[in-house]
Amino acid sequence: MMKMKRPIPENRIVVTGLGAVTPFGPTCDALWQGLLSGQRALSELTKFDPTGLRNTKAGQIHDWQFAAADFSLERTPDEAVQFLLVAAAEAISDAGLSKQLQSGAPAHPQAGTVLATNFGGGASWEEYMSGLLDKRPSPDHFADFSFHTAISDLCHAFALGGPCSQLSMACASGTAAIGLAAEMIRDGQVEMILVGGYDELAPSPLSGLSLLRTITDDDLRPFSANRSGTLFGEGAGVLLLESLEHARKRGARCYCEVFGAWQNNNAYHLTAPDAGGAGMARVLAGALHKAGVPADQLQHINAHGTGTEYHDVAETEAIKSVLGAAAYDATVVSIKGALSHLMGAAGAVEGLVAALSIYHQKVPPTTNYSEPDPACDLDYVTEGCRDQNIQYAASISAGIGGDNSCVILGRLD
Amino acid sequence: MMDRIRLHDYELAVTGIGPICSIGIGRDDFAASMVERLPAVGPSERLGDTGVYTDVAECWDFVVEDYLSSKKTYLDRCSELVLAACALALEDARLAGTQIDPTRLGLALGSAFGCLDSMTNHTARVQTKGLRFGSPMIFTHTMVNSPTALAAIEYDVQGPLGTFAAGSISAACALEFAARRLRDGDADFMLVGGCDALSTALLRGLPRPEQIGADFVPGEGAAVLVLERGETALNRGAAIHAYVGPMSLAVASDASPDAVLQKVAHRANLMPFPDVFCSPGTYGHTFGACMALDLCAAIEQLRSQPGSDWLAIVGYSAPASRTGPSAAVLVRSGT
Numbered sequence: 001m002m003k004m005k006r007p008i009p010e011n012r013i014v015v016t017g018l019g020a021v022t023p024f025g026p027t028c029d030a031l032w033q034g035l036l037s038g039q040r041a042l043s044e045l046t047k048f049d050p051t052g053l054r055n056t057k058a059g060q061i062h063d064w065q066f067a068a069a070d071f072s073l074e075r076t077p078d079e080a081v082q083f084l085l086v087a088a089a090e091a092i093s094d095a096g097l098s099k100q101l102q103s104g105a106p107a108h109p110q111a112g113t114v115l116a117t118n119f120g121g122g123a124s125w126e127e128y129m130s131g132l133l134d135k136r137p138s139p140d141h142f143a144d145f146s147f148h149t150a151i152s153d154l155c156h157a158f159a160l161g162g163p164c165s166q167l168s169m170a171c172a173s174g175t176a177a178i179g180l181a182a183e184m185i186r187d188g189q190v191e192m193i194l195v196g197g198y199d200e201l202a203p204s205p206l207s208g209l210s211l212l213r214t215i216t217d218d219d220l221r222p223f224s225a226n227r228s229g230t231l232f233g234e235g236a237g238v239l240l241l242e243s244l245e246h247a248r249k250r251g252a253r254c255y256c257e258v259f260g261a262w263q264n265n266n267a268y269h270l271t272a273p274d275a276g277g278a279g280m281a282r283v284l285a286g287a288l289h290k291a292g293v294p295a296d297q298l299q300h301i302n303a304h305g306t307g308t309e310y311h312d313v314a315e316t317e318a319i320k321s322v323l324g325a326a327a328y329d330a331t332v333v334s335i336k337g338a339l340s341h342l343m344g345a346a347g348a349v350e351g352l353v354a355a356l357s358i359y360h361q362k363v364p365p366t367t368n369y370s371e372p373d374p375a376c377d378l379d380y381v382t383e384g385c386r387d388q389n390i391q392y393a394a395s396i397s398a399g400i401g402g403d404n405s406c407v408i409l410g411r412l413d
Numbered sequence: 414m415m416d417r418i419r420l421h422d423y424e425l426a427v428t429g430i431g432p433i434c435s436i437g438i439g440r441d442d443f444a445a446s447m448v449e450r451l452p453a454v455g456p457s458e459r460l461g462d463t464g465v466y467t468d469v470a471e472c473w474d475f476v477v478e479d480y481l482s483s484k485k486t487y488l489d490r491c492s493e494l495v496l497a498a499c500a501l502a503l504e505d506a507r508l509a510g511t512q513i514d515p516t517r518l519g520l521a522l523g524s525a526f527g528c529l530d531s532m533t534n535h536t537a538r539v540q541t542k543g544l545r546f547g548s549p550m551i552f553t554h555t556m557v558n559s560p561t562a563l564a565a566i567e568y569d570v571q572g573p574l575g576t577f578a579a580g581s582i583s584a585a586c587a588l589e590f591a592a593r594r595l596r597d598g599d600a601d602f603m604l605v606g607g608c609d610a611l612s613t614a615l616l617r618g619l620p621r622p623e624q625i626g627a628d629f630v631p632g633e634g635a636a637v638l639v640l641e642r643g644e645t646a647l648n649r650g651a652a653i654h655a656y657v658g659p660m661s662l663a664v665a666s667d668a669s670p671d672a673v674l675q676k677v678a679h680r681a682n683l684m685p686f687p688d689v690f691c692s693p694g695t696y697g698h699t700f701g702a703c704m705a706l707d708l709c710a711a712i713e714q715l716r717s718q719p720g721s722d723w724l725a726i727v728g729y730s731a732p733a734s735r736t737g738p739s740a741a742v743l744v745r746s747g748t
Contacts, residue, residue: 052544109672112662118556120578129536132617142618147557148525148580148730151738161672163662164738165586168527168557168578176575183593189661204536207544208552265565265574267515270553282516282571290599400553401562403574 009292013182014247014254014412015355016192017095017240019087022339022349023059023233026086028094031339031349032356035364036385040338042220042231048203053210054217058201059233059340071157072103078121078144080200081153083236083345088154088194091238096252097192100159107161110191110246113154114181115166115198116173118344118399121145122202129204154194162190170399171304172263173197174237174347178395178407179261179287181241192242197348200234205343212271214308220341222305222334222366223312223380225373230306233340237349244412256358259392259408260291266402273310274402277318283404284322284396291408293392296326298408300363300393302354305334306341311398313375320378331388332378337368347397351407354395358411363388424656425595426646426747427638429506431498431606432709434634434696435470439501444713452695454630457611464617470632470697471611481567487550488563489528490610494635494702495560496567499604503568506639506651508602519572519600520565521591522637523583523607525701526615527557533614560608572600580730581698582662583607584636584705585740589660595642602645608635609700632697636705653747655712658723660742674727677741687723687743690714704728708744715746 020027023041024034034041045058066082068075070089077085092101101111119125124144131137143149151164163184167173174197181193209215209232216229247254264286266279273279288295303315320327335353342349357363362385369382392410431439435453436446446453454468463469477493478484480500488496499520503509532555539547553559558576565574573594577586584607591603609615611633622629646653659680663673678686690711692703699706707726715724723743730738 050544052546109663117578125532126536126540128618129533129540129614132533132614133537133540137614137617139618139620142614143620145618146526146580147578148582148738151579151730155738161663164579165577165589165662166579168576169561169574170556170558180575180590187593203544204532204539204547204555205552207539207547208535208549208555210544211547211549211552263574264571265520265562267565267569267571269566270559270562279571286573286599399558400556401558402565403558403562403576 011186012244013185013241013258014244015239015256015258016242016247016252016254017091018255018352018355019090019094019238020349020352021083021087022235023061028090035335035338038365038367038384040367042340047201053206054215055231057231059342060201061234073153073157077153078124080121080198081150084150084196084198085157087236087238088158088196091240092158095240102159103157105159107159109161111160112162112190113151113160113164113194114177115150115196116177116344116348117147117168118170118173118199119202119205120147122200122205126202126204169403169405170401171343171346172397172399172403172405173344175351175395175397175407176263176405177348178239178351179263182258182261185241185243191246192240194238194240195348196236196238197345198236199342199344201232206232220307220337221368221370222307222337223376224369225371227307227309227312229308230336231340233342235342235345235349237345237352239348239352254412255355256409257412259293259410260287261407262286262290263405268402270401273314277314279402280315280318280398280404281321283406284318284394287394287406287408293408295323298323298392298394299330300357300388300390301330301332302350302395303332303334304396304398305336307336316376316378327378331363331381333363333381334366335364337366347405351395354393354409358390358393358409361387361390424643424658425592425640426643426653427655427657427712428641428646428651428653429502429639430654430709430712431501431505431637432706433472433475433494433498434699434706435472435632436696438475440505443709447693447710447713450693450695454697460611460613462613465621466616466631468630469611470630472633487554489531489554491524491528491608492560492563494610495522495564495608498606498635498637499564499568502604502637502639508639513602515569515571517572517601518570519574519594519603520561520570521575521587521603521605522561523577523587523701524557525580525583525609528555528559529612529614530610531555533612579738581700581703582728582730582738582740583701585660585728585742586662588742589662591640595640601641603640604637605640606635606637606705607702609633609702630697632699634696634699634702634706636702636709655715655744655747658743658745662740673739673741674725677725677743683723687725690724690726704740708742711744719746719748
């Protein structure tokens with residue numbers, strides 16, 4: 001069959017820097033090598049007493065070290081923001097922009113940021129509430145919890161003087177942020193944007209997620225017949241997006257191109273997925289439409305794949321309804337079995353992994369898959385990492401509240 | 414027709430506004446109070462502990478049931494304000510009860526702090542009783558995106574959607590997203606605005622008045638506007654309250670606190686700079702709602718004094734600071 005050529009837009013957007021702090025370690029390479037090896041980064045939760053949760057395992061970052069002075073900050077920010085700052089430094093260095101984007105340099109008007117989080121400074125919120133219950137609340141803890149503090153810290157640490165925004169669309173946030181940043185560059189507002197998703201493990205969110213039975217009392221097995229829920233983790237993922245023209249002018253390496261994105265809501269229920277994954281189907285179809293990529297040419301999907309009973313079927317049905325028979329030719333991978341679900345960081349980290357998959361033409365496996373499910377019958381890459389010729393890939397995310405987001409990435413011609 | 418009113422491609426029509434704040438609920442009430450310019454501040458009737466902030470700008474007479482067709486089991490105050498503001502905006506735009514393609518209706522909202530009442534309730538249970546004793550139902554209402562999600566469910570919004578949390582410029586971030594969706598033809602109508610609710614957690618967490626400004630009065634509210642392309646509005650015979658023009662998100666610096674204003678004026682090719690709208694201050698500082706409420710206030714001012722000049726609404730992420738994330742939005746009369 002003759003394949004349609006995607007029209008090339010005027011303002012093209014590329015990914016030129018990547019940074020990650022995940023349970024695999026504080027670098028992007030640790031994440032990528034960990035995923036390809038099929039290892040798992042889950043461990044006993046020790047940040048706080050997990051008694052009462054359905055599962056005491058989580059994707060916790062251990063032995064974390066951070067120095068506020070390295071980022072020219074006068075106070076130590078919340079740990080979730082620390083993850084973000086360290087991942088951002090790696091992405092900037094990876095893009096070869098450390099000299100331009102550093103504290104003390106003049107604010108760069110052509111460098112902006114779009115962030116994503118579910119819970120902001122979650123540990124600071126716990127501290128603040130503890131003080132409030134003791135009638136000694138600290139405004140400093142409240143400030144460290146406040147979502148916009150991360151924007152200020154990031155802009156200060158890296159001399160970002162361009163447009164800034166922050167999304168909070170539950171676990172769909174990070175993917176939506178990549179799409180929004182690409183549009184801001186495409187509009188000519190700015191030449192480069194640091195896109196980051198971040199979150200940390202904290203008692204109140206985990207209590208809620210456990211009580212909703214989103215957390216499994218067994219193990220996390222995306223797309224498997226014996227799946228029973230997910231496990232949560234913490235970290236940050238950062239991508240540096242810039243216009244192709246700007247990237248070429250400075251001779252930057254390009255991991256991939258960002259083609260288009262979409263975000264929506266199921267308009268159905270705060271926690272239950274809609275029948276047949278209609279909302280997720282609309283978000284995938286919308287992103288493909290914005291990207292100008294025919295559905296049957298999508299070769300790889302970094303799926304949300306939480307390992308919950310209803311979500312994985314709904315996502316599989318959504319992919320099949322949009323791609324048709326081509327769904328069976330695409331690889332569909334969930335990295336959550338290896339990494340856990342990183343909440344507000346998940347979309348950014350998964351988008352980053354999709355970028356690496358395109359760059360290396362290699363996809364990581366769906367780790368800890370154990371038993372085929374007739375309702376989940378796509379190619380989930382269960383046997384280990386695989387070399388794959390990828391022209392177009394999608395990264396899909398979904399979250400509590402029924403929010404969905406999807407971004408389409410591809411190889412740079 | 415389009416040539417006659419000289420619409421630029423960046424101009425979008427505001428055809429409905431749904432403001433809720435201490436000075437009034439709904440356009441007529443809000444507009445009348447704008448004329449009177451009387452501040453609506455005083456001790457909270459709802460909150461027991463307001464710390465050092467003895468006076469607040471509360472939505473005194475607000476009862477969510479007045480605006481909803483069905484009873485809800487539980488709603489956070491922030492979600493109540495959003496659901497009611499959406500209902501008011503749709504009614505004002507004469508879209509309530511009409512057949513809109515749900516996939517062409519979008520929603521973008523901003524909130525600085527989200528659902529703090531529910532967060533406080535859930536975390537207090539977790540901290541005093543243990544992880545097993547939080548409330549799963551309340552937890553789902555703690556998420557910053559829950560007011561947007563509930564509005565999507567209530568009004569069947571299946572088009573583009575976003576929730577923004579960037580301090581007091583959150584509503585401007587939402588506006589920027591909504592404007593792009595309309596310009597790109599991704600939606601026919603966008604509900605867009607911001608919200609934040611007063612709570613003990615917020616009032617005890619804010620810096621002290623001497624740090625934030627002696628005249629600072631914390632407030633609550635929501636404002637939702639119906640935005641559509643001028644052509645869509647004219648074709649359906651809608652009353653156009655105002656046109657929203659270019660907007661800019663930026664980081665203002667000590668050296669140039671009005672960097673956003675310069676940017677937005679440049680984008681609209683406006684010389685000299687547009688006048689900056691002066692917030693009446695009668696409804697307090699409403700955080701994530703403030704830029705949306707100020708936009709409604711500016712629209713009402715333009716309606717009472719029609720003219721062709723642009724007005725700029727400028728906001729800063731933290732009320733005490735003219736640095737950090739900031740935003741500017743231009744608006745001009747619809748008549």
